[in-house]
Amino acid sequence: MKFTDFNLKDTIQAAVTEAGFTEPSPVQKDAIPLVLEGHDLIAQAQTGTGKTAAFGLPIMSMMKGDGSVEGLVIVPTRELAMQVSDELYRFGKNAGLKTATVYGGTAYGKQIDRIKQASIVVATPGRLQDLLMSGKIKINPHFVVLDEADEMLDMGFLDEIKNIFTFLPKERQTLMFSATMPNAIRKLAEQILKNPKTVSITKSETTNTKITQLYYVVQEKERDDALVRLIDYKNPQKCIIFCRMKKEVDRLVAHMTAQGFKVSGLHGDMEQKQREVTIRAFKQGGIDIFIATDVAARGLDVNDVTHVFNYHIPFDSESYVHRIGRTGRGGKTGEAITLVSPNELRTIKRIEKDVGTKMTTQVIPTRMEVQNNRSDELIAKIAQTQITDKAIELVKTLQHDLDIVTIAHLLASMIQSENTVKGKDHIGLGLEEIELLIERAMQNRGGGGGGRNRGGYRGNRKRSGGDRSNKSGRNRRNSSGRNSRNGGQGSRS
Ligand code: ADP
Ligand code: MG
Numbered sequence: 001m002k003f004t005d006f007n008l009k010d011t012i013q014a015a016v017t018e019a020g021f022t023e024p025s026p027v028q029k030d031a032i033p034l035v036l037e038g039h040d041l042i043a044q045a046q047t048g049t050g051k052t053a054a055f056g057l058p059i060m061s062m063m064k065g066d067g068s069v070e071g072l073v074i075v076p077t078r079e080l081a082m083q084v085s086d087e088l089y090r091f092g093k094n095a096g097l098k099t100a101t102v103y104g105g106t107a108y109g110k111q112i113d114r115i116k117q118a119s120i121v122v123a124t125p126g127r128l129q130d131l132l133m134s135g136k137i138k139i140n141p142h143f144v145v146l147d148e149a150d151e152m153l154d155m156g157f158l159d160e161i162k163n164i165f166t167f168l169p170k171e172r173q174t175l176m177f178s179a180t181m182p183n184a185i186r187k188l189a190e191q192i193l194k195n196p197k198t199v200s201i202t203k204s205e206t207t208n209t210k211i212t213q214l215y216y217v218v219q220e221k222e223r224d225d226a227l228v229r230l231i232d233y234k235n236p237q238k239c240i241i242f243c244r245m246k247k248e249v250d251r252l253v254a255h256m257t258a259q260g261f262k263v264s265g266l267h268g269d270m271e272q273k274q275r276e277v278t279i280r281a282f283k284q285g286g287i288d289i290f291i292a293t294d295v296a297a298r299g300l301d302v303n304d305v306t307h308v309f310n311y312h313i314p315f316d317s318e319s320y321v322h323r324i325g326r327t328g329r330g331g332k333t334g335e336a337i338t339l340v341s342p343n344e345l346r347t348i349k350r351i352e353k354d355v356g357t358k359m360t361t362q363v364i365p366t367r368m369e370v371q372n373n374r375s376d377e378l379i380a381k382i383a384q385t386q387i388t389d390k391a392i393e394l395v396k397t398l399q400h401d402l403d404i405v406t407i408a409h410l411l412a413s414m415i416q417s418e419n420t421v422k423g424k425d426h427i428g429l430g431l432e433e434i435e436l437l438i439e440r441a442m443q444n445r446g447g448g449g450g451g452r453n454r455g456g457y458r459g460n461r462k463r464s465g466g467d468r469s470n471k472s473g474r475n476r477r478n479s480s481g482r483n484s485r486n487g488g489q490g491s492r493s
Pocket of ligand 1: 020021022023024025028045046047048049050051052053087301329330331
């Protein structure tokens, strides 16, 4: 199937071609025809599956462009408002459809001026409610979209949303998009949608198969070392590290900076300007690593995020889905890596079940493995380097006193000396230990009369902790993770 099959307006189709979209994503395939037929819609699909275009393209294709506000898109956060309006601007510019972005924390004047010229308003609930209730704006949008509806409810915007709808025309087409469909969403849908069609991309499709999901089992105090080692090994181009608390974000930013990484924190109470600057730096590559809380990184759409790290496993499956959805965007591949302590293995199993996916367990690479990885990269880099006149001069000078092999050895040693891997050699648990722990954890699951089992579990934890110097117990060679070697192509500059 191609985009041209939808028969979108020429100007809109031209923008799609310009954006380089060739094949519609599953949610786009299902949703676009229904929207074009004029139906209300409730659509569920994972993050990163192209929901913005799924509603943006058909509604823009149907707009008259008469200068009034014809479309309203409500999104949970300021970042998303900016992101969605950027994308809609791209689609609509050939058709002369202007976009206004509306969110709190900035002056009213400019936003109101922009709304007056816009065909589409992309807004966060708080500021939009403000503008409508105070009578500062009057709009009659025919198309109304609730984007990331589940997140809006999570963030406590239900009352605002209900109130906003009292200001909107009864004759309208309403579309609701959500990554998950908890009951509260269904209830809201009943209130604001009329005979809606449903689009639900089934589980196997919902979980973006382009994302490899791995987890590593470490002791609580090993998390920092494990994180540094994995980043050294994977050498991600751009990555996001998720923490549960802002306090942890701050601590990790300090720690990773001290380790020489280009990192920045992102959390909810950063000033808007500062957030924008930080996100831009991340997009442009001035920062390689974002350390963020769930709320701060919601919906963040940065291309080329190669890895997502869960420093701690999130409390619920929905957060997990949202977090890992920051990578593997726009058809690219990505890796999601979770650090868990032995007693969090049950959470892993629960998330696997909820999300309908399988995560693979691996063993944290040793110093030697990182070194080998780097040597491979180094060899490739040396082979690709252009020989310069200055280099020839330098070798000639060195040759007065040294033979050519010694010179080569000296130069290689010089490069290698900058290449030492930090940290202790073995971090985290070995495969056999992990498998045993999983078995025990699953046995304990039923709960009833678990006294004996529970005792066994603890006993085992202790023993496996004491066993850590015993390499054979780690079963490294067996690890299925060895082929992930070729994962770390990007270079940290
Ligand atoms: P979602 O809202 O589902 O999280 P987005 O709408 O933000 O996803 O889209 C994720 C990324 O994929 C964006 O960068 C977008 O430009 C890109 N994208 C969307 N649809 C397509 C497509 N059909 N082909 C290629 N890239 C696409
Ligand atoms: Mg979206």
